[in-house]
Amino acid sequence: MQKLLLLGDEAIAQGAIDAGLSGIYAYPGTPSTEIxxxxxxxxxxxxxxxxxxxxxxxxxxxxxxxxxxxxGKRAMVCMKHVGLNVxxxxxxxxxITGANGGLIVVAADDPSMHSSQNEQDSRFYGKFxxxxxxxxxxQQEAYDMVHYGFDLSEKNGIPVMLRITTRLAHSRSGVxxxxxRTQNEIRLPENLRQFILLPANARRxxxxxxxxxxxFISASETSPFNKLTDHKDKSIGIIACGLAYNYLVENFAGxxxxxxxxxxxxxxxxxxxxxxxxxxxxxxxxxxDGYPIAEELIRGFMNNGKxxxxxxxxxxxxxxxLNPNIVARALGLADTRGRDIPAIVSSRPPSLCxxxxxxxxxxxxxxxxxxxxxxxxxxxxxxxxxxxLEPFDAINSCVDMGASIxxxxxxxxxxxxxxxxxxGDSTFTHSGMTGLLDAxxxxxxxxxxxxxxxxxxxxxxQNSAAVGKIEDICLAIGVEKEHIRILNPLQKHxxxxxxxxxxxxxxxxxxxxxxxxxxxxxxxxxxxxxxxxQETSKxxx
Amino acid sequence: MKKDIILAGxxxxxxxxxxxxIGTAALSTGLFLKQAEVHGMSQxxxxxxxxxxxxxxxxxxxxxxxGKADMIISVEPxxxxxxLPMLSPEGWLVTNxxxxxxxxxxxxxxxxxxxxxxxxxxxxxxxxxxxxxMGSPKxxxxxxxxxxxxxxxxxxxxxxxxxxxxxxxxxxxxIQVNLDALEAGRGFTTDKLNNxx
Numbered sequence: 001m002q003k004l005l006l007l008g009d010e011a012i013a014q015g016a017i018d019a020g021l022s023g024i025y026a027y028p029g030t031p032s033t034e035i036x037x038x039x040x041x042x043x044x045x046x047x048x049x050x051x052x053x054x055x056x057x058x059x060x061x062x063x064x065x066x067x068x069x070x071x072g073k074r075a076m077v078c079m080k081h082v083g084l085n086v087x088x089x090x091x092x093x094x095x096i097t098g099a100n101g102g103l104i105v106v107a108a109d110d111p112s113m114h115s116s117q118n119e120q121d122s123r124f125y126g127k128f129x130x131x132x133x134x135x136x137x138x139q140q141e142a143y144d145m146v147h148y149g150f151d152l153s154e155k156n157g158i159p160v161m162l163r164i165t166t167r168l169a170h171s172r173s174g175v176x177x178x179x180x181r182t183q184n185e186i187r188l189p190e191n192l193r194q195f196i197l198l199p200a201n202a203r204r205x206x207x208x209x210x211x212x213x214x215x216f217i218s219a220s221e222t223s224p225f226n227k228l229t230d231h232k233d234k235s236i237g238i239i240a241c242g243l244a245y246n247y248l249v250e251n252f253a254g255x256x257x258x259x260x261x262x263x264x265x266x267x268x269x270x271x272x273x274x275x276x277x278x279x280x281x282x283x284x285x286x287x288x289d290g291y292p293i294a295e296e297l298i299r300g301f302m303n304n305g306k307x308x309x310x311x312x313x314x315x316x317x318x319x320x321x322l323n324p325n326i327v328a329r330a331l332g333l334a335d336t337r338g339r340d341i342p343a344i345v346s347s348r349p350p351s352l353c354x355x356x357x358x359x360x361x362x363x364x365x366x367x368x369x370x371x372x373x374x375x376x377x378x379x380x381x382x383x384x385x386x387x388x389l390e391p392f393d394a395i396n397s398c399v400d401m402g403a404s405i406x407x408x409x410x411x412x413x414x415x416x417x418x419x420x421x422x423x424g425d426s427t428f429t430h431s432g433m434t435g436l437l438d439a440x441x442x443x444x445x446x447x448x449x450x451x452x453x454x455x456x457x458x459x460x461x462q463n464s465a466a467v468g469k470i471e472d473i474c475l476a477i478g479v480e481k482e483h484i485r486i487l488n489p490l491q492k493h494x495x496x497x498x499x500x501x502x503x504x505x506x507x508x509x510x511x512x513x514x515x516x517x518x519x520x521x522x523x524x525x526x527x528x529x530x531x532x533x534q535e536t537s538k539x540x541x
Numbered sequence: 542m543k544k545d546i547i548l549a550g551x552x553x554x555x556x557x558x559x560x561x562x563i564g565t566a567a568l569s570t571g572l573f574l575k576q577a578e579v580h581g582m583s584q585x586x587x588x589x590x591x592x593x594x595x596x597x598x599x600x601x602x603x604x605x606x607x608g609k610a611d612m613i614i615s616v617e618p619x620x621x622x623x624x625l626p627m628l629s630p631e632g633w634l635v636t637n638x639x640x641x642x643x644x645x646x647x648x649x650x651x652x653x654x655x656x657x658x659x660x661x662x663x664x665x666x667x668x669x670x671x672x673x674x675m676g677s678p679k680x681x682x683x684x685x686x687x688x689x690x691x692x693x694x695x696x697x698x699x700x701x702x703x704x705x706x707x708x709x710x711x712x713x714x715x716i717q718v719n720l721d722a723l724e725a726g727r728g729f730t731t732d733k734l735n736n737x738x
Contacts, residue, residue, distance in 0.1 A: 173603075339628070342622050
């Protein structure tokens with residue numbers, strides 16, 4: 001059978017389409033973005049009328065997916081790990097309501113923080129919500145686990161988490177496809193009170209979830225994705241979760257691993273399998289990408305059993321992504337690292353594109369604030385976070401989606417006046433609007449710069465929910481009309497932009513400045529597509 | 542057969558077109574492939590790399606073990622050196638010499654070239670200049686791929702077919718320009734190897 005060469009993300013998307021998906025919801029976030037984009041571009045999904053849409057944020061996406069599951073159809077929601085923080089309220093409660101149609105929550109973690117603020121491990125969220133977690137070790141498993149996960153979800157009436165990491169999300173390999181199956185018909189829950197989490201119902205539902213834990217563990221014991229392989233050298237037994245298994249195998253290229261190995265792809269951890277491995281070996285080594293969640297569980301608080309090695313005792317570094325060399329060192333094998341990087345090689349951080357509108361916004365802002373002490377610009381998450389780097393050195397914070405406005409408010413409350421917030425259009429509608437309302441209600445002396453490039457630029461230019469709505473939103477929230485100012489961030493308007501910024505920064509209430517110009521990446525793409533269309537219509541004429 | 546390749550460059554230089562060509566050629570000959578890419582923030586003018594692994598046996602890790610790469614193929618000279626810890630002692634360094642300068646502290650060219658020349662097995666060529674002389678400045682990446690092709694253990698005809706298939710929609714002229722660029726790069730390396738021998 002012909003295999004398709006797919007990214008891990010794409011394998012999940014194709015797996016969902018083939019497993020009878022009816023709706024996929026997401027907010028863009030590296031490394032999860034390509035899952036939803038793939039479904040959006042899929043002809044099969046289009047002909048099957050699969051709904052594929054960007055939500056305003058991860059919480060709205062999670063809730064829409066839960067609604068589709070309520071109606072009996074299969075739904076998927078995708079987000080990066082920190083997006084799950086935003087969706088957490090809906091996510092944790094979805095474990096209490098349970099699922100009706102199959103529901104898979106894809107959480108894409110980013111160990112080593114390639115494109116993120118932290119490297120939190122979503123498996124903790126899955127465990128916290130008491131639901132099964134699937135963790136693929138390769139692209140084929142990513143594909144297969146979607147089909148399996150929907151079945152697991154529907155059989156147990158529970159949302160299932162699919163946890164991946166950047167390395168799998170953005171690595172390609174051949175994937176063999178299954179036959180596709182049809183979507184579910186609409187079928188509401190038998191008990192129409194199942195999703196009403198009033199205390200009396202919620203207690204009942206929660207007990208049901210607790211009762212189901214034994215079934216989840218037993219599903220892990222018999223899962224095709226958990227496999228215990230016995231081998232001669234029992235001085236150490238190895239537990240390898242997800243991708244860690246590949247790095248282990250890589251170190252014995254062409255030969256079998258000489259130790260007993262328990263490969264984990266489904267959680268909760270299969271207790272009996274772990275016990276069997278523990279009993280048969282002198283010590284354990286736990287290899288997992290992310291936090292030491294399996295290691296902590298096995299080691300326990302008293303830590304008075306056989307030695308358990310991993311991230312907690314320093315056998316494996318406490319932070320960062322695993323790789324074959326880290327695993328080699330953990331096994332006491334020779335490290336094959338090559339020559340050092342020559343000293344003349346400079347670091348090359350990412351930078352704003354040539355002609356990017358943010359460049360001119362930051363140039364004007366820096367000048368507008370030049371007469372004041374430094375340290376009063378609170379920023380947010382997007383391309384404009386690169387304003388932290390040279391030559392701009394223009395911002396002082398980047399914490400979570402929307403935090404610019406509320407941190408500026410808090411700092412102004414503390415007496416840091418004026419304080420400035422810098423936030424992008426898509427981040428503003430994701431999580432900035434509620435903070436702006438707080439500031440308006442408190443009449444905070446802050447200036448909010450909403451950098452409007454009409455797209456979600458950092459993740460590759462997805463549609464922004466804010467397009468065409470920003471002034472109306474600000475007005476409706478209560479920002480005064482004369483303190484909502486629009487600029488065109490171009491060098492030729494610099495003097496005018498500077499004057500407007502200085503006026504609004506001087507205003508002792510909430511003001512909003514909107515530098516507005518299309519992202520040059522999406523503009524270039526749009527022009528290319530328009531040109532192509534013109535050429536095709538010319539050719540047809 | 543196993544080839545582990547680090548592709549290096551700066552975000553926006555299009556190293557993935559090289560990866561796609563090698564990948565298409567490898568798959569057409571029935572080889573296994575894994576290719577780890579960089580998406581997201583680094584694509585904005587930062588350093589980017591891709592781990593491309595080809596083998597006639599199933600491949601375990603998406604990442605190449607450090608010190609085991611058979612080749613570094615770089616479209617930018619300074620970036621070629623960033624991945625030396627990945628290169629095997631017997632590995633080849635194939636790099637463009639045309640610098641991409643978007644940072645203030647870019648090293649002096651003669652020092653940079655001295656580091657590249659100090660690598661025991663290296664091919665260094667100004668692919669941009671070769672492509673420009675051929676009248677197709679956009680095909681510098683195919684010149685680099687051509688220069689790396691003698692070390693790939695993939696039939697040259699398979700690479701040519703891959704270019705034909707990847708550029709099919711763009712028309713015969715574009716296909717030919719890229720085939721010529723591939724040939725020019727290959728010629729550079731075979732000349733160098735012949736002179737050495």
